[in-house]
Amino acid sequence: MNYEHHDYDVLIIGAGGAGLRAAIEVQQRGLKVAVITKSLLGKAHTVMAEGGMAAAMGNVYSEDNWQVHFRDTMRGGKYLNNYRMAELHAKEAPERVLELEQWGALFDRTKDGKISQRDFGGHRYARLAHVGDRTGLELIRTLQQKVVSMGTDVFMEHKVLKLIHDHEGRVAGCVAYQRATGEFVTFAAKAVVLATGGAGRSWKFTSNSWEGTGDGHAMALWAGAQLIDMECIQFHPTGMVWPLSVRGLLVTEGVRGDGGVLRNSEGRRFMFDYVAEMFRDETADSEEEADKWYDDHSAGRRPPELLPRDEVARAINTEVKAGRGSPHGGVYLDIGSRRSAEFIRRRLPSMYHQFMELAGVDITKESMEIGPTCHYIMGGVKVDADTAATSVDGLFAAGEVAGGMHGANRLGGNSLSDLIVFGRRAGVGAADFVAAYAGVPQLDEAAVEAAIAESLVPFEREEGENPYDIQRDLQEMMQSNVGIIRTRSELDEAITHLEGFTERVKNIKVKGGRAYNPGWNLATDLPAMISVSKCVARGAILREESRGGHTREDFPQASPDFATFNFAHSTHGGSWDSEIVTERSALLEMPVELKALLEEGH
């Protein structure tokens, strides 16, 4: 069959911060590049990032430097990180942030005209460059406008079904369909960069949009790459809990960075009761000490509300379980009694509007009801830190879809900076790969035909299931069985359920035609959601300890036995539901000078 076909040097799948930053790099190298996105340009999940991007520029605290940022990132990740990614990230983030200003970004300023930086959990110093609480919007718009001004080809509202190899086993492109028409399109390229973001859509209460279905994770898995740390899922401590309609919607950590505190139904600032041993030396032990810290970090130690996200989310969960929660099953986040209305509206304008318009709560006067929401997947495609190359020839990955940078838990603010640091590196890596490439990429036509045929089967069935029913059941199952606190028996059940969902996907009936049909779109997303969920559940069973974004009720402590490797998942190719193999993948050995940074008291 004939389809619309395009040839490029580099193909970038995903138009969030990482994808767009990679595209800029490739285009600047004079190569032919295309960006493919499921949505319109500028709508990627990056726009949802609120608080800021972490970069040790030292504009607010001159003591800050890359070494401290590296240390904070590794400690936050409970040492499961790819140290080299954490190192490159800490070193390069300042340069990447400054570069955005050359392209039009306008960050909030310090009094002396530098980029202002705000406090966030787990960061020793005020480190997040920001624009109010809409930093993600600023990032995406800046990169989008740069890409548009360079004339980069962007294929909007195209859903990629599968990566396609050539006959030598290199990734040679992909097959996609245009959402508007349902027509198929093939792309051939010498290198492909996955920048598809996360997978939070498989949980019921999530801050992720419909796009977060783990497409890139799954396509990498199906293409022969390895996924690591998939059990490490970040439940952001502060999602809205009421009304139900907005349950899971993100409330920025900036609320706590700017002075907000967590209270239980008894009015107690309960985070003081949950300071883990490893953070005790650097955390305040009284409200008085904590409150001094906001104005002057040398006057007291940091408030426990600003512990890393995994610590805070678990504490909230425990309070609610103990019966000290709010009426709708969360706890209270209070900034209204601690800061002036003017300050709150200036620093947190979209939070103010979000609560006012959606919940009828005035956050300058009342407390917010909040609880953990599935927010981010630390796990992802195993990559080489310097080049973003995966183990599959010609395939690169950057941003949330890549694994390793954040270890077992990501610090707030480290995601936006991750996107621009490793987006750029993926662009460089792909461009270098293209420079050394011999020959012309040739798509395996039989694989293209098979992917297309498979995607059309749901139209042909006489009877079958509504894909929305499967999605709802998957979300409920993952929420209750592979949620914030896990246990062996529930995880085993999850594996059984996931096999059941796999069979149900093979019986989907899609109603209507191919043109802009969200039911069909969901039917083509579900295989990825299920593949990714399987890896999460498998990793969660095997990691018999609690570390970062993976908490086991039956193994509540971190164990040194699990501190030296990641679990890596792969398949031997074939269909999307082919067997997943899981093995141990040793962590990179850290050079002594970096190890010394972790051990320093700071």
Added chain:
Amino acid sequence: MAQVTMRVWRGDANGGDFESYTVEQNEGEVVLDVIHRIQATEAPDLACRWNCKAGKCGSCAAEINGKPRLMCMTRLDQLPEGEVTVTPMKTFPIIRDLVTDVSFNFQMAAKVPALLPPAMPAEGYRMYQEDVERSQEFRKCIECFMCQDVCHVIRDHEENKTHYAGPRFFIRYAELEMHPLDTNDRRDLIREDMGLGYCNITKCCTEVCPEHIKITDNAIIPLKERVVDAHYDPVAWLGRKIRRRTKRSANDAAVQPAP
């Protein structure tokens, strides 16, 4: 359980009609919640755009009871009792159901001459909060394109789309014009090719902006004054011919009313 009846426009470029769906309505729900409920039950092929469901991405703009709104930020309990009508944005060609072809906006975006800053000092640019704030207001834009939808210059006159950028891009031009680092001069382009003169300041755009950007007062009117100023003031005209205009800060670039 409370119920609500939604009259949703269904169809494509060849035509269509309203279809009614009566579905469950829970406390606090927004229009997008019930559209999703219709998709999940009766009409899985009902086309609509959405992403963040938090008023931050601007994907889910539609006309609710005839007025452009974000479906994710429109609470059902704040609409008048009775049926709720949802139609696609009128100014753009229909793709399917509530999804329109907004490529006009991307074409206009491609015509915007980029920021042209001076070389960056090693430690980064110095800019002051009061100087960046004017452009920051315009950078709040989430590109929902409701201002474009409601602007009668293109809503009622398809033929103007070839030479009229619309409010979304007037705030983009204003943002660049007031940007402390910009040295590009776009005034002739704005006047001659972007059709700023067609806007007769009815403020419809400002009224629908979900980000409460004062599009007319803070962007269009200052832009009009600046463009007219440059065009009719012979001294300014000569100045532009002789040397490229540089803006030291947004304060310096503040627009004075034409004499």
